[in-house]
Amino acid sequence: MTTTGSAPTRNRLQPAVVKRAIWIGVAVIALLLVVLGTKVVPNDDPRAQSDVAFDPATFGAETFPAVRDGVIDRAVDAATLAQAIAEDSEAAAEEYSMPSSGGPVYSVTFTGVAGEGQSGIYPISVEGLPEDLLVRVQTGPAINGTDLRDATGDIQFGQFRNQIEFQNAAAALNEEVKTQVLADVDTAALEGQTVQVTGAFTLVNPAAWLVTPVELSVQ
DSSP states (O other), rough: OOOSSSSHHHHHHHHHHHHHHHHHHHHHHHHHHHHHHHHOOOOOOOGGGGGOOHHHHHHHHHHHHHHHHHHHHEEEHHHHHHHHHHOOOHHHHHHEEEETTTTTTEEEEEEEEEEOOOEEEEEEEEETTTTTTTTEOSSSSSSOOHHHHHSSOOOOOOGSHHHHHHHHHHHHHHHHHHTTTTTSOOTTTTOEEEEEEEEEEOOTTEEEEEEEEEEEEEO
16 A cells, blocks of 8 residues: 655654754754853842842941051152142142042141131141142031042942942041041141141142041140
8 A cells, every 4th residue: 555645744744853953952052051150149149139239337337447547658758748849730630649630639638727717627837848738627517628639549430330329438438537537536626736737638629628638636
């Protein structure tokens, strides 16, 4: 007995079956690769903390000591720095400052006599500085600026999720000045006192420095 049509049908089905089997095999291999490449990260692993909300207070308390030490290490005597800026501001910036979006940030140290303060900002008369250079130090209650955040170059925008966190980091470091630097200083009675200051300032006006202190002591 002769059968017709079965062999051609099988011939037509075989390529389709083979093709389907290949695709299934590819899918299985891809799934295995995904499973093998997946790592289980414990909840306490730092890699699992990327979405944790930024806590400015914790950042400030943990980061300030390193910032303080960095500013102290970089600090230049005020008379030396003033002369360098007056002679060649670009060269001075290259040698002594850290660049920032607001301008070059300098670390400086000096001893001088505090004048009359306004809103916690005291002018300091420093021997050896030009008479037309106004040096001031801010002591709170409001301490503003991004000087400490930008002073060492170790804190970069890319470490934060957005501009708000970056700005809050600067504010948090300023808050630490009040607790870690000025807590034992009578900031309401500095007029006429000789103070020793180490801190940072952003050079906006070459004739006026507003210093955020990381060290301040009354002599």
